[in-house]
Amino acid sequence: MKLIIRGLQLSAACQMVCRMNPILLGIRRATALAIVMASTAVPLHAQTSPAERPFRAGAAAANITPWMGVSINGNMTDHKGASVHDQLHARAIVLDDGQTRLAIVVADSCMIYRETFDAAKKLVRERTGLPAENILMSATHTHSGPASASVFQSDANPEYQHFLTLRLADAVQQAIANLAPAQIGWGVGSEPRHVSNRRWRMKPGVLIQDVWGNTNDVVKMNPKPGSPELLEPAGPTDPEVPVLAVQSPDGKPIALLANYSMHYVGGVPGGTYSADYFGAFCDRIQELLGADRQDPPFVALMSNGTSGDCNCMNFREAPKPEAAFVKIRRVANDLADDALGVWRKIQWHDRVELKSAQKEIQLAVRKASADELARARALLSTAKKTNGQYGGWGPEVYAREWLLLDEFPDRVPLVIQTFKIGELGIAAIPCEVFVEIGLEIKKHSPLKPSFTIELANGYNGYLPTPAQHKLGGYETWRARSSYLEVDAATKIFDTVMELFARVK
Ligand SMILES: [Zn+2]
Incomplete structure (x- = not known):
């Protein structure tokens, strides 16, 4: 209450504006758009120090x-x-x-x-x-x-x-x-x-195939629940x-x-x-x-x-x-x-x-090689669509993704941002961020507690750690849903820490 009273004991000039401005008096009118403009104009408060404002x-x-x-x-x-x-x-x-x-x-x-x-x-x-x-x-x-x-x-x-x-x-x-x-x-x-980790290692001998039929993946995304083939989450x-x-x-x-x-x-x-x-x-x-x-x-x-x-x-x-x-x-x-x-x-x-801080960083795009693009074109030249679409999890969908991704620039800009709200920290990352990265941010942020909001300020696909990239699986398969360079997570984490240091 003390703060409200202090907030209303503004300078004479400001009190006059306040009398005309219901928002500054706390009488809120969502439709008073013209008044919104006035309420955000810093000069209204020019004669009041920040500590005196509520x-x-x-x-x-x-x-x-x-x-x-x-x-x-x-x-x-x-x-x-x-x-x-x-x-x-x-x-x-x-x-x-x-x-x-x-x-x-x-x-x-x-x-x-x-x-x-x-x-x-x-x-x-x-x-x-x-x-x-x-x-x-x-x-x-x-x-x-x-x-x-x-x-x-x-x-x-x-x-x-x-x-x-x-x-x-x-x-x-x-x-x-x-x-x-x-x-x-x-x-x-x-x-x-x-909460469950949806990427699983399977028991020895279980075949894990990617969308192309390759067997290099070590983990399977969303395996059948209750399957005896499950080993442990990755x-x-x-x-x-x-x-x-x-x-x-x-x-x-x-x-x-x-x-x-x-x-x-x-x-x-x-x-x-x-x-x-x-x-x-x-x-x-x-x-x-x-x-x-x-x-x-x-x-x-x-x-x-x-x-x-x-x-x-x-x-x-x-x-x-x-x-x-x-x-x-x-x-x-x-x-x-x-x-x-x-x-x-x-x-x-x-x-x-x-406080807030943000920085734009440039990250490389993982594109298909010339050979891979030729393979994708060959596949699509004979592929059949049903009702205008390729089959759900078939290689045709990914072949199309490779061709569309090839039109992306070689490097893309990403906005990384942090907010300080008292002792609370918020990081904002424009990706579907792997949980390990969020846990590391919580652990190393100078603000306690901290958390991350993903898919913020843009969309740049999945963000696996370099170690998770090595395990393969759906989230690493190259497409418009996963295209940032393998080291992207490290670079983004470093940027988040740099921005937290700036606002702390
Ligand atoms: Zn999703």
């Missing part, structure tokens, strides 16, 4: 559900959207310590290109002055969302990409409009029941559930950002749009916090951690039949219970320091 937070969700007929990506074959199970959202949280403003957006999408994120950030900058390096935007990796990136046999829909750009920007702008005095806190829960898991929370000074929930290193639940029928467990978690935690129908609305965000090699299948046992949305809800409810436990123990701060 810490503020705002949150908003923009609906990004597409119309029917847009391709759904995340599978080897394409499906067109024909029904909506649950609405898709771009969910935003904005924090403001009086000096620095940070925005985090989590969008219900399988993956989103950097071009789309950059265009949305440009709009935010034009409308509110918030620079791109202070905005972290990510995709959840639902496999039942509209294609805003082209992978395997699903092509990005340009009309939807444009719509998504506008809505990503709107989410941030609306969250800024909702800025109000806030307390902030964080904590880390744990939910080990829904990597660890990360059961942590980091939570960042903001509430009003009188204890009304404003937003909760969670993070979990689990790919997706899936099993959603082809042609159905759904936000998977990410959206179901947001609904459930809102219900548990008693934050339904607030004004402005409470917003929850579930970001994807480092789940390139981890999903929620229990490979040790043959699965019991369970409908997709029943399982999605079960996983989401368990995670929400855990996040609620963290919320209840949070130590609230009246203010924390906010």
Whole structure:
């Protein structure tokens, strides 16, 4: 309360602006866009020192559900959207310590290109002055969302990409409009029941074939659960559930950002749009916090951690039949219970320091050789399609990927970013990051706790470690879903550490 009072005891000039500006008084009007512009203009506060300004937070969700007929990506074959199970959202949280403003957006999408994120950030900058390096935007990796990136046999829909750009920007702008005095806190829960490493070593003598029929792979992705041929998982898991929370000074929930290193639940029928467990978690935690129908609305965000090699299948046992949305809800409810436990123990701060750092790095693209390209062309010259598509896991799909990947530049730029929120660190990486990398980031970050949001600020395919590259398996097979140089993980990890050192 002390901070609010202090926040209102601004200079005479600022008080006058505040009287005209309901946002600065904490009376929030999401539709007052003109006022948003004013609230972000630094000169309004020119006569107040940062320490005198209240810490503020705002949150908003923009609906990004597409119309029917847009391709759904995340599978080897394409499906067109024909029904909506649950609405898709771009969910935003904005924090403001009086000096620095940070925005985090989590969008219900399988993956989103950097071009789309950059265009949305440009709009935010034009409308509110918030620079791109202070905005972290990510995709959840639902496999039942509209294609805003082209992978395997699903092509990005340009009309939807444009719509998504506008809505990503709107989410941030609306969250800024909702800025109000806030307390902030964080904590880390744990939910080990829904994380498994999906890459397995098989017992000696078991044949592991790649999509071309080669037998060089040492691991198999998603082997048959309960199979007697299973030896052991080829990597660890990360059961942590980091939570960042903001509430009003009188204890009304404003937003909760969670993070979990689990790919997706899936099993959603082809042609159905759904936000998977990410959206179901947001609904459930809102219900548990008693934050339904607030004004402005409470917003929850579930970001994807480092789940390139981890999903929620229990490979040790043959699965019991369970409908997709029943399982999605079960996983989401368990995670929400855990996040609620963290919320209840949070130590609230009246203010924390906010910082951001980002860097662009260039990484080489793993392209097919001339011989391999000739082989791919020969294969496709006689390949047959059914309903306009190649068979799901056949070599034709990969032959096509090799040819499409050959059109990529030899090196690609990636944005790596870190945020400091008090003592909490967040790393943002534009890949499907292997869990080992996330665990190393948590261990070596100077900020404790730290976590990673993957598929952030762009999309550059899987990010296995060099050691996992040697084991082979689906996530290493060259395609638009996996094309960065073998040492990419090392270079990205070093960059994350460099950026954490800059913000710490
Ligand atoms: Zn995936």
